[in-house]
Amino acid sequence: MNTLSDRIARVLRQDVQSMHAYAVQPSAGFVKLDAMENPFPLPPALQHALGERLGRVAMHRYPAGRVDDLRAALAHHAGLPDDCALMLGNGSDELISLLAMACDVPGATLLAPVPGFVMYAMSAxxxxxxxxxxxxxxxxxxxxxxxLAAIERHQPALVYLAYPNNPTGNLWNDEVIERIIQAAPGLVVMDEAYQPFAARDSMARLARWPHVLVMRTMSKFGLAGVRIGYLMGRRELVAEVDKLRPPYNISVLNAEAALFALEHADEYARQAATIRAERERLLAALADMPGVRAYPSEANMILTRVPDAAAAFAGMKRQGVLVKNVSALHPLLDNCLRLTVGTPDENRLMLQALKASL
Incomplete structure (x- = not known):
């Protein structure tokens, strides 16, 4: 009789068996500053209103009309051009997977700067x-x-440009981006997951370049637990990718929560403004720490190089503060920590823990 191990070895893809799963750190009991989440909950009055509203949702029906309403609301929120369309994903991760599936033609290559978001390579x-x-x-x-040399050599079907980039947090030179877009023989995806915290965006590129797609998420907006990503581009292009989307990939509860959030966008804008101000305060404080280099950021995180990232990470964790040690992700990130911008009190605790751990 075959053992389960034998069956796994025989029927599952060898490359899958050799992979490591995406790791999520246990965070219970910690000041959680490792995942670029918005640290602010809704005010109590809005929590109550949302709870009542979700209680009226028709959970016994498949999602339909309310998901269409959400697409329209997000298109309005983003200022989507008339000749463009928007599709929804269960977070940006699903959209990245669907794009890889859509571009799976013989010999196809996906290309992105590194270090960058790990899901680009994993989806490929x-x-x-x-x-x-x-x-x-x-x-x-x-x-x-x-x-430009890599584009010329590999002729990629898809180029990802994260704007701002993860885990480095910075925006790139717009003139360089324009030349990369012009050189790309396939599609270019501008991944704007951190757009609420950045000074620039790529919406104007949708009008200028028919092969450009803009991808955003509501996770950094303040709904990381709701899992809403969206992809925008020319109608005919989005329609092709949308054919691969599962018909009910967005739950009706998630759609309703997202619609509620968009109706209260002023509250989330206030939260984002606080995060941006805290980011600048953190950058100033980190600049005064001997042996620490904090890199410029337009996101809700700060990449920080320290003398010994493993020791600093472990020391901060012992003091109850959880950040992300990204040193192993790429040689350019040697001895780097990624610090999420939290509430003022969380940031104070993070700075104290980092100082004590250096």
Whole structure:
């Protein structure tokens, strides 16, 4: 009789068996500053109103009309051009997987700067596509010559440009981005997960470039637990990718919560303004720490290089503060921690823990 191990070895893909799952750190009991979440809950009055509203949702029916309402509300919120369309994903992760599936033609390559969001490479691997990572410069800027050479050599079906980038937090030079878009033979996805905290966005590029898609998420808006991502681009292009979307990928509860959030966008805008102000305060405080280099950020995180990231991470964890040690993700990130911007009190505790751990 075959054991379960035998069956797994025989029927599951070998590359899947060799992979490591996406790791999420246990966070109970910690000041949680490791996942770029909005740290602010809704005010009690809005919590009560949302609870009552969700209680009236027709959970016995499949999602339909309210998901259409959410698409329309997000299109209005983003200022979507008339000749463009918007599709929804169960977070950006699902959209990234669907894009890899859509681009799975023989010999296709996906390309992105590295270090970057790990799901770009993982989605390519799971779909059996080649992924080419082009290293950033030591200061985490786009290496224009290397990017253009890689595009010319590999002719990628899809290029990802995170704007701002994760885990480095910075925006890249717009003129360089325009030249990369012009050189790309396939699609270019501007991943704007951290747009609520950035000074610039890519919506104007949708009008200028028909092969550009803009991807956003409501996770950093303040709804990380709701899992709403959205992809915007020319109607005919989005329609092709949308064919791959499962018909009921957005739950009716998630759609209703997202609609409620958009109706109270002023509250989330206030929260984002507080996070931006706290980011600047953190950058100033980190600049005064001997041996610490904090890199410029337009996101709700700050990449910080310390003398010994493993020791600093462990020391901060012992003091009840959880951040992300990204040192192993790429050689350019050697001895780097990624610090999420939290509430003023959380940030005070994080700074204290970092100082004590250096």
């Amino acid at each position: 691997q799971l779909q059996g596509l080649r992924f080419v990572g082009v290293p950033l410069t030591p200061d985490f800027e786009l290496d224009e010559a290397a990017m």
